Structures are given as structure tokens and as C-alpha cells.
Amino acid sequence: MELNAIQKNILKEVAALESIPKGAYNIRANGQLAGRSNSANIEITTKTDLPGIDIRIKPNTKNESVHIPVVLSESGLKETVYNDFYVGDNADVVIVAGCGISNCGGQDSEHDGVHRFFLGKNAKIKYVEKHYGEGDGAGKRILNPVTELTLDEGSSAILEMVQIKGVDSTNRKTVATLKKDASLIVRERLMTHGEQSAFSIYDVALDGENSSADVVSRSVARDNSYQKLDLALKGNAPSKGHTECDSIIMDNGKILAVPSLEANDTDAMLVHEAAIGKIAGEQLIKLMTLGLSEKEAEEAIINGFLK
Amino acid sequence: MLSLKNISFDAEDENGKVSIIKNLSLDIEAQEVTVITGPNGSGKSTLARIIAGIEKPTAGNISFLGEDITDSSITERANMGISFAFQQPVRFKGISVIDLLRIASKKNLGRGEACDYLSEVGLCARDYVDREVNASLSGGELKRIEIATVMARGAKLTIFDEPEAGIDLWSFQNLIGIFQNMRKNIKDSAIMIISHQERILEIADEIVVLNAGEIEKKGRGVLILPKLLKSGQARANCGRAINKEDC
Numbered sequence: 001m002e003l004n005a006i007q008k009n010i011l012k013e014v015a016a017l018e019s020i021p022k023g024a025y026n027i028r029a030n031g032q033l034a035g036r037s038n039s040a041n042i043e044i045t046t047k048t049d050l051p052g053i054d055i056r057i058k059p060n061t062k063n064e065s066v067h068i069p070v071v072l073s074e075s076g077l078k079e080t081v082y083n084d085f086y087v088g089d090n091a092d093v094v095i096v097a098g099c100g101i102s103n104c105g106g107q108d109s110e111h112d113g114v115h116r117f118f119l120g121k122n123a124k125i126k127y128v129e130k131h132y133g134e135g136d137g138a139g140k141r142i143l144n145p146v147t148e149l150t151l152d153e154g155s156s157a158i159l160e161m162v163q164i165k166g167v168d169s170t171n172r173k174t175v176a177t178l179k180k181d182a183s184l185i186v187r188e189r190l191m192t193h194g195e196q197s198a199f200s201i202y203d204v205a206l207d208g209e210n211s212s213a214d215v216v217s218r219s220v221a222r223d224n225s226y227q228k229l230d231l232a233l234k235g236n237a238p239s240k241g242h243t244e245c246d247s248i249i250m251d252n253g254k255i256l257a258v259p260s261l262e263a264n265d266t267d268a269m270l271v272h273e274a275a276i277g278k279i280a281g282e283q284l285i286k287l288m289t290l291g292l293s294e295k296e297a298e299e300a301i302i303n304g305f306l307k
Numbered sequence: 308m309l310s311l312k313n314i315s316f317d318a319e320d321e322n323g324k325v326s327i328i329k330n331l332s333l334d335i336e337a338q339e340v341t342v343i344t345g346p347n348g349s350g351k352s353t354l355a356r357i358i359a360g361i362e363k364p365t366a367g368n369i370s371f372l373g374e375d376i377t378d379s380s381i382t383e384r385a386n387m388g389i390s391f392a393f394q395q396p397v398r399f400k401g402i403s404v405i406d407l408l409r410i411a412s413k414k415n416l417g418r419g420e421a422c423d424y425l426s427e428v429g430l431c432a433r434d435y436v437d438r439e440v441n442a443s444l445s446g447g448e449l450k451r452i453e454i455a456t457v458m459a460r461g462a463k464l465t466i467f468d469e470p471e472a473g474i475d476l477w478s479f480q481n482l483i484g485i486f487q488n489m490r491k492n493i494k495d496s497a498i499m500i501i502s503h504q505e506r507i508l509e510i511a512d513e514i515v516v517l518n519a520g521e522i523e524k525k526g527r528g529v530l531i532l533p534k535l536l537k538s539g540q541a542r543a544n545c546g547r548a549i550n551k552e553d554c
Contacts, residue, residue, distance in 0.1 A: 218400075246400070280397070282393075282397045286397040288382045289359055289361075289381055289389075289390070289391045290407075290411045290460065291382060291385040291386045291410075291411075291460075292410060293382050294382070300402065300406075300410060301402070304399055304400065304401035304403075304406065305399075305400050305401045306401065307401040
């Protein structure tokens with residue numbers, strides 16, 4: 001299946017891909033397979049029971065990447081896709097997902113991606129997920145991603161999740177369970193504008209001794225948009241956990257941050273930080289003394305904040 | 308270069324109106340370093356903020372390079388050539404040192420050039436150029452980055468509000484070197500420094516002493532400084548008042 005110009009543009013936005021990626025990949029466009037490649041160590045197969053794919057990464061696979069972008073350019077398309085990643089022991093890979101919707105029509109387009117990660121002992125992944133929406137049709141662009149991580153002993157996952165533009169409604173859920181010595185780092189960047197709403201819910205369980213999690217969400221709510229950030233952390237063993245919601249509100253934006261910590265072990269050290277506020281006046285003034293207009297200063301601050 | 312005419316600034320506190328600056332007139336000349344000194348609360352920082360456009364004077368006029376800028380915005384003044392180094396530099400999450408230097412210089416500054424500015428303020432450039440200007444930087448580091456930023460602007464008038472505040476003694480020597488260098492390369496520009504430090508006052512061509520919002524003394528540095536030292540109004544690096552008889 002050949003990708004058209006709109007689809008190529010979306011691909012560029014969500015996966016920084018100008019052309020077909022090197023290594024293993026699976027491109028899904030408008031609910032169909034648009035391209036797939038396996039490598040010697042990474043095998044992608046279509047699920048037989050549900051829509052979606054299984055990605056199997058062999059133990060000890062190093063320095064390889066998997067791209068699984070999704071592109072929706074038809075109005076009215078609604079799909080739920082289940083992608084399971086089995087990452088072998090000691091593997092160290094980069095996984096780039098991302099979904100872009102271009103909806104110029106009148107009907108809602110929706111992609112709900114359910115990603116499950118099963119990390120073997122001492123496996124490492126860096127997972128990059130970018131969401132993007134465009135198109136001026138009345139139809140909404142809806143993305144409801146679910147990310148579930150099961151981290152075996154000594155494994156680690158770094159998640160970079162970005163949704164900056166154009167998605168009307170999102171309800172994202174990230175669930176993780178960590179065994180001994182496993183670690184999870186999450187960096188979420190979220191911006192909502194117009195009448196958008198975004199829910200981001202985390203549920204992280206530190207089950208194993210010496211496991212650790214660091215979840216940092218930075219978000220900006222502009223115009224009349226609404227965000228709810230719900231970060232729950234459970235320390236069920238001697239472990240360390242840190243969550244942080246750092247948000248800027250502008251215009252009539254609204255943000256509700258609901259942090260929760262649950263310590264079920266005396267040696268669980270859990271910390272939460274939350275801050276919501278408008279851009280500090282001194283920051284604007286500083287950049288204005290460097291010659292930026294107030295609007296330009298605002299953009300520079302937000303771009304930096306969401307970088 | 309800069310001319311302040313009958314500037315007054317009033318603020319409100321719980322007891323009502325307070326006059327911070329009282330009918331003050333002052334000229335800042337090109338090719339000179341002017342140091343404004345005076346006790347805490349004398350209105351020095353307010354004066355600097357009025358010149359940068361951050362505060363609006365209650366009365367009076369300001370002209371810069373012959374143009375009336377009394378009603379000009381912060382941005383307009385910055386683009387005309389007024390630069391302002393904050394006493395307490397602002398931190399930014401996510402904005403890196405090189406980003407800030409690029410905004411300041413108004414060009415896509417190369418890493419080499421950015422590093423030159425940082426080296427000049429005594430920072431090991433490679434370690435800092437990509438650092439975020441956030442809470443991970445110490446007060447002294449931040450202050451040097453602030454100075455590098457205003458240097459990158461290459462403005463006609465650069466105002467430093469207490470550059471020594473928050474800088475340790477070791478860095479202070481370096482800071483003096485920076486100002487001596489700037490003095491040497493001043494060309495057609497002007498530098499205004501708010502400071503209490505003897506070593507900075509020594510660099511001054513002109514010294515202005517403010518007290519309670521008014522100019523108490525004003526004149527050539529070489530003439531004014533000895534009097535200030537005698538009266539104990541200037542301070543040594545340790546922050547203690549210098550009184551020659553005590554030394």
C-alpha cells in the first residue's frame with residue numbers, strides 16, 4: 001500500500017520519519033497494513049484473535065529499533081488495536097510508536113491503541129510515543145492509548161510520551177508493575193487547546209525490592225481546554241518512587257491534578273510534587289528585556305517547558 | 308545617551324503612599340561606566356527597573372538616544388538597545404543556556420560563539436551550554452549566565468542590578484575582571500552598574516549616590532570614591548563596611 005502526501009506528513013510528525021525506516025517496522029494506515037519489515041532479531045506478526053500485532057524481540061538484541069506508527073486520514077474511522085511487545089532478557093531497544101489523525105471530514109476519527117510490554121530480565125527499552133492531530137473538519141480526533149508494562153527483575157523502561165497538538169479528546173492510561181531492581185522513567189508532555197480535554201491516568205506498582213519509578217508530567221492547558229492528571233504510585237516493597245505534575249494554565253484552561261501515594265512497606269520512599277500556575281511574570285519580563293514581545297516570550301517559555 | 312528628567316515613583320504600602328524615587332534627574336553618558344550606589348531602600352533597583360521599562364514612573368520623562376521612551380514598552384526599549392541584567396536571575400524549565408543566548412543575540416548563535424560568552428564569564432563552556440536554566444544551577448552559576456546573556460546582546464546601554472549579589476568571593480575576582488574588560492571595550496556604549504562594592508566602584512567613571520530616592524552625591528569616580536570609603540558607604544568583598552580607620 002502506497003502512502004499519500006497527507007499520510008506521509010503525519011508520519012513525519014509522529015515518528016520523525018521522512019521515508020521507510022531502517023530496521024523492524026510496521027506501518028498501519030487507515031486500519032490496514034501499509035508496510036512491515038522484520039529484522040533477524042525482531043519479528044512482527046499479525047494477531048489472529050484481535051486486531052493488532054505481536055512484536056517479539058529476541059534476548060540480547062542490542063542497538064535495534066522498532067517503528068510502529070499509525071496514520072488515520074479517513075474521517076469516521078474508529079479502531080482499537082492491541083499491540084504486544086515481548087522483549088527478551090538483556091535486550092536493549094528503542095521503540096517508536098505514535099499516532100497521527102488527519103480528519104478533514106465531519107465524522108469523528110478515533111484510534112485506541114492498547115500497548116502491552118513484557119520486559120524480560122535486565123531488558124531495557126526506550127519507548128517514544130507521539131500523538132498528533134490535524135485537519136479542519138467538524139469531526140473530532142480522538143486518541144485513547146493504554147500502555148501496560150510488566151517489568152521483570154533488573155529491567156528498565158524509559159517512556160517519552162508527547163501530545164502537543166490537534167487531538168480533541170484523549171484518555172490515556174499507563175499501568176506498570178515492577179519487580180526487583182526494575183526501573184521506570186516516564187516523561188510526559190501534554191498540551192491542550194481550544195475545547196480539548198485530556199485525561200492522563202497512571203497506576204504504578206513498585207512490587208519488587210529496590211524497584212524505582214520516576215514519573216514526570218509537564219502540561220499546558222490553553223484556551224478553554226481541560227486536563228485531569230491522575231498519578232497513583234504504590235510502594236509495595238522497599239522501593240523509591242517520585243511523581244511530579246508540573247502544569248501551566250493559560251486563558252480559561254483548567255487542570256485537575258490528583259496525586260496519590262500508597263506505601264505498603266516501611267521502606268517504600270514515595271514523593272509527589274505538583275504545581276499548577278500561570279507563567280511567572282518575571283519569566284515574561286526577562287525575555288521581554290531580551291527583545292521578545294509578550295506573545296513571543298510566552299511561546300518561548302511554553303516551547304521550553306514542553307521540550 | 309540616557310536622560311532621566313524629574314522622575315518620581317510612588318508605591319503603595321499598608322501605611323499608604325510611599326515615594327521611592329523623588330523628582331530625580333540624571334544623565335548616563337556614552338563611553339562611560341556609571342555606578343549607582345547607596346543604602347538599601349534608596350531606590351537604586353527601582354530606578355534600574357524604570358529605565359528598563361519594567362516599572363512606569365509616576366511622573367517625569369525618559370529619553371534614550373534622543374528619543375522619548377517614557378511610554379515605550381520593555382520590548383521596545385530592549386530593541387532600541389537597553390539591556391538589563393537582573394539582580395535575581397530568572398529560572399526557566401526546559402530553556403537551555405544556548406537557547407537563552409540565542410534569544411539574546413537575536414541570531415542562531417553557533418555553539419562556538421555561545422561557548423565564548425560563557426568562557427568570558429568564567430564558566431567551563433562545554434559543561435553549561437546545553438544545561439537548562441533551571442533550579443539545578445546555583446545562584447552564582449545563574450548570575451554568570453545572566454551576565455553572559457546581556458553580553459551576547461551587545462546593547463548600547465547595559466544595566467547590571469547588583470551583579471555581585473549571590474556571587475562568592477572567588478567568583479567575585481572573576482566578575483571584576485569581566486567588568487574591567489567591558490570597560491576596555493566600551494566603544495560607543497554605556498554601562499550602568501548598581502553596586503556597593505569598592506572594587507566595582509573603582510571601575511566607575513561616574514558615581515551616583517542615591518539616598519531615600521534622591522541623588523545625594525554625584526561626580527567623577529576618582530573624586531567620589533575616597534569620600535565614600537571614608538564615610539563607610541562602600542563595602543568590601545566580605546560585605547563589611549569599609550572604614551579606613553578600622554582597617
